[in-house]
Amino acid sequence: MQAPSLTPPRNKVDSFESPDFYCIDDLLTAEHKLVRSAVRTFVKREITPIVEECAQRGEFPDHLVKKFGQIGAFGATIPVEYGGGGLDQISYGLMTQEIERGDSGMRSCVSVQNSLVMYPILTFGSEEQKKKYLPKLAKGELLGCFGLTEPNHGSDPGGMETSFIERSDYYLLNGSKLWITNANIADIAIVWARNEHGKVRGLILERGMEGFTTAEIGNKWSLRASSTGELIFRDVQVPKENILPEAYGLKSALKCLEQARYGICWGALGAAMECYEVARRYSLERIQFNKPIASFQLVQKKLAEMLTDITQAQLLCWRLGTLKNEDRATVAQISLAKRNNVEIALKTAREARQILGAMGISGEYPIMRHLMNLESVSTYEGTHDIQLLILGAEITGIPAFK
DSSP states (O other): OOOOOSOOOHHHHHOOOOOOTTOGGGGSOHHHHHHHHHHHHHIIIIIHHHHHHHHHHTOOOTTHHHHHHHTTOTTTTSOGGGTOOOOOHHHHHHHHHHHHHHOHHHHHHHHIIIIIIIHHHHHHSOHHHHHHHHHHHHHTSSOEEEEOOBTTBSSOGGGOOOEEEEOSSEEEEEEEEEEEETTTTOSEEEEEEEOTTSOEEEEEEETTOTTEEEEEOOOOSSSTTSOEEEEEEEEEEEEGGGBOTTOOSHHHHHHHHHHHHHHHHHHHHHHHHHHHHHHHHHHHHOEETTEEGGGSHHHHHHHHHHHHHHHHHHHHHHHHHHHHHTTOOOHHHHHHHHHHHHHHHHHHHHHHHHHHGGGGGSTTSSHHHHHHHHHHHTTTTSOHHHHHHHHHHHHHSOOOOO
């Protein structure tokens, strides 16, 4: 007897029906739907066929960087005059949703470029810096990274040790940053460091500056298709024109993290949607006890709870995007959505893994890869517990971070 194949029909895995139980598509504009459709097609064509192999090898497919630029995923909300797309916040959210349906590592690359590299240059940079860097970053001709987290300081960036001192025509930078997405493939780095007066400032570093090196972080069980590394600074001479003139204090760096969390809200939803749809289809096809497992009460319970959570997350994203478009979204509102949506994505992935049984751990399906990735998504740009403390401070007026 021939052994049963472990490989599912590819057309059933690759096709996708977006859950929309509350008709949220009715709230989207024609442009929103066009953006989503274009990125969904890109993910199916460029990411889905290669992502499992990339994850198994622990490699980021860096050939996608210029392709992200070509489809407008970099600088989506940046003004057209600087090479961006000039799109609204919901369009950008839908982009990250679709890209993370492909893989969290791919969305991380896009989020860093948009929120942590292009945003600080646009917001805190000089006109010369904007014209020099933003158009090339938008096209994917340059890739950036963001240096805030340090070996000894993660959730407490206020303990930052990386520092620089002023010289006649340059700044002398020393220190290191850890767990940096894009570190080893980035052309520039937005680095946060203290000056001799203890004030936090932002600097633009370029690869090739003497004393500036990077090191790959390997042996990861999560975000395996993402480039993660360390930034090392040993007496790096940074030209004075590379300081971000309008970035003063740690609040400037945290403002960038706020932008990144917004993209994560939508991205985590995309991962949840993918896991739900794979599990739903599998349950209709998998026969046990002479009938599809979708007919069993416990499986229906899981699917119903997944859909409920996803619908709540969709409504949160849409409303938050509307507030962002109106420039009314608060730090606490973004933290609530980031914490909630990542939590439901993790729950959805775990329940999907249960529905698929042993096949849930197979690379023939994306469930376990999403589950491992989401463990990192829960941690970066502010951990699950840090988001709770942000909300707690908003509710009570009493910061409980220390």
